[in-house]
Amino acid sequence: MAGRWRAWSYPLILLVLGALRFVNLGFADMQAWDEGLYAVRAISILKFGGWIDQSAHAIDGLYSALHPPLYIWLEALSLKIFGITEFAVRFPSALLAAGTLLIIFAIGKQLAGRDVGFIAALLYGINPFVDFYARQGQFDSALVFFLALAVYLIIIAEKKSSNRFAFLSGLAVGCALMTKLFVGFGIPLAYGIWWVSRSDRFSGDRVKKIVLMLVASLLVAGPWHGYMVIVHGNGNPLWLLRASEMFARVVSGIEGNQKSLEIFYFANQLLVLFPIGLSWFAYGIVRSFRNRNNGDGAIWWLPAVWFLVFFVVFSIMRTKLAFYILPMLVPASLLAGREFRRAMLGEIPKRVLALLIGISLLASVWAASQEWRDAIKLLLGGTPHASLHDTGRWGLIPLYALIAASVVLALLIYRFGLPERLRGMLPYLFLLPLSGFGLYTIGVLDREQYDDGGRELARFVERGGYRDMVVAGFERNPQISYYLGGIDVGWRSDIAFRRVQPPADSALVMPWLTAEAANAPAGALFVVERDRLIRHLKFSTPEILPVGYAVAFQTRRYVAFQIPSAR
Numbered sequence: 010m011a012g013r014w015r016a017w018s019y020p021l022i023l024l025v026l027g028a029l030r031f032v033n034l035g036f037a038d039m040q041a042w043d044e045g046l047y048a049v050r051a052i053s054i055l056k057f058g059g060w061i062d063q064s065a066h067a068i069d070g071l072y073s074a075l076h077p078p079l080y081i082w083l084e085a086l087s088l089k090i091f092g093i094t095e096f097a098v099r100f101p102s103a104l105l106a107a108g109t110l111l112i113i114f115a116i117g118k119q120l121a122g123r124d125v126g127f128i129a130a131l132l133y134g135i136n137p138f139v140d141f142y143a144r145q146g147q148f149d150s151a152l153v154f155f156l157a158l159a160v161y162l163i164i165i166a167e168k169k170s171s172n173r174f175a176f177l178s179g180l181a182v183g184c185a186l187m188t189k190l191f192v193g194f195g196i197p198l199a200y201g202i203w204w205v206s207r208s209d210r211f212s213g214d215r216v217k218k219i220v221l222m223l224v225a226s227l228l229v230a231g232p233w234h235g236y237m238v239i240v241h242g243n244g245n246p247l248w249l250l251r252a253s254e255m256f257a258r259v260v261s262g263i264e265g266n267q268k269s270l271e272i273f274y275f276a277n278q279l280l281v282l283f284p285i286g287l288s289w290f291a292y293g294i295v296r297s298f299r300n301r302n303n304g305d306g307a308i309w310w311l312p313a314v315w316f317l318v319f320f321v322v323f324s325i326m327r328t329k330l331a332f333y334i335l336p337m338l339v340p341a342s343l344l345a346g347r348e349f350r351r352a353m354l355g356e357i358p359k360r361v362l363a364l365l366i367g368i369s370l371l372a373s374v375w376a377a378s379q380e381w382r383d384a385i386k387l388l389l390g391g392t393p394h395a396s397l398h399d400t401g402r403w404g405l406i407p408l409y410a411l412i413a414a415s416v417v418l419a420l421l422i423y424r425f426g427l428p429e430r431l432r433g434m435l436p437y438l439f440l441l442p443l444s445g446f447g448l449y450t451i452g453v454l455d456r457e458q459y460d461d462g463g464r465e466l467a468r469f470v471e472r473g474g475y476r477d478m479v480v481a482g483f484e485r486n487p488q489i490s491y492y493l494g495g496i497d498v499g500w501r502s503d504i505a506f507r508r509v510q511p512p513a514d515s516a517l518v519m520p521w522l523t524a525e526a527a528n529a530p531a532g533a534l535f536v537v538e539r540d541r542l543i544r545h546l547k548f549s550t551p552e553i554l555p556v557g558y559a560v561a562f563q564t565r566r567y568v569a570f571q572i573p574s575a576r
Contacts, residue, residue: 027107035096045487051084098146106143129346180221183229262327284372286345294345367419462564467492482538
């Protein structure tokens, strides 16, 4: 009876968890960079056509139109069905993110049974970081979906010795390549390293599977990439590498996305973003390596290699963004899910169990607060406790209490073990607090925490009937592009639009603003993006108010001045 209950309840629970991605999905605002950038591409398809190539109408041309368009196509279809709304922009991402939960469940079921698949899907699906990108109109949820699907199919191909499933896996790799440049090749690479690193590595059957994967992937992704190379790269096959700045991304980094931690950046990100599963999946990697040649246990070496390939490649690259970690979290969740299940069954020695639980608790404390992390870094760096402010010292009492409780609990488990009833609920004891936080974020915080005021600014402009608009801020702003109908990319002729770039020196910003406001057309609306005058520095309204001008409109991100009609 219990087995029959799990057979239908696990997928049902995961479907409910996936459905939560659609709650309040239309929250404002469209995020200012990637989300708005790709939404403008999708809208351009509906307005101007160009399903294959959107560079003629995208923000900064090839800069935003170089990534393959599969997600853009899905987004355009969603916009066609639901209308041009935030919900429609995010709908494909939420849908594919929900599907990823079922794929993780299916992978875990194939590898070790439905219990492992269920725990792994929860570890991934309840993660707040994963939830955030599941509810963003960006490529990442789609990419992870196709990568996970490719691995699921190659596992079936391996178990059934089926070339047909290897070919299907290649089709999924092709979809990943049509979502984001080059990343999909990580799956055939991981599969190749997996069998080469094992004792039966010289296998003609597996060589055939890899060839089939690559052929199938090129059938899906080759036509679009070939078209772009011919049209924009004059047939040079290396053009995509140059246009995407791949060499610079690896060697020097681009767009200011280099990180001070360098190769340790993603190790730290795992500690902060995946604290519950960190010790468990690390232990799982070690066990998988040891058993990589041992019958059924060998297949677990594949998700371990999957994780390691993406972790090593992205760690080596100088360009680093937090969401690069998403493809790593699927195999990490699977490996952690397996070890959690072994702990539930009493298959992990109590001393090892104490260490795994203790690290999970301490990592969760570390991940809980940036202020706590900063305080720990200061203390570890030798800053005397007395040098902290009184408020800071008192604020650290919960931190010290949680650290002490974590250590004491780990020592008790080390000495006495974990009671069977608690052991059977172990992963859920960690996941329950996270699920509560996730529900609060989706139902409450998301209703206002991302509202920059872009939508309200667009309404203000339309109500005011302005015919001239000047915006001060560096680079483009896809949020304005989206909400004002492509005003800054030449889609509208009813409003004269001009963007002015601020000086790099913050001391020169105020006189520059005053001069630009004085030179604006009579009756124009002068808008300042106060967080984009200087990168990572936000200005208050009084700091940027030009002399003699009054505030006409302001939100968290924007402040607008009405230019007097008479000077």
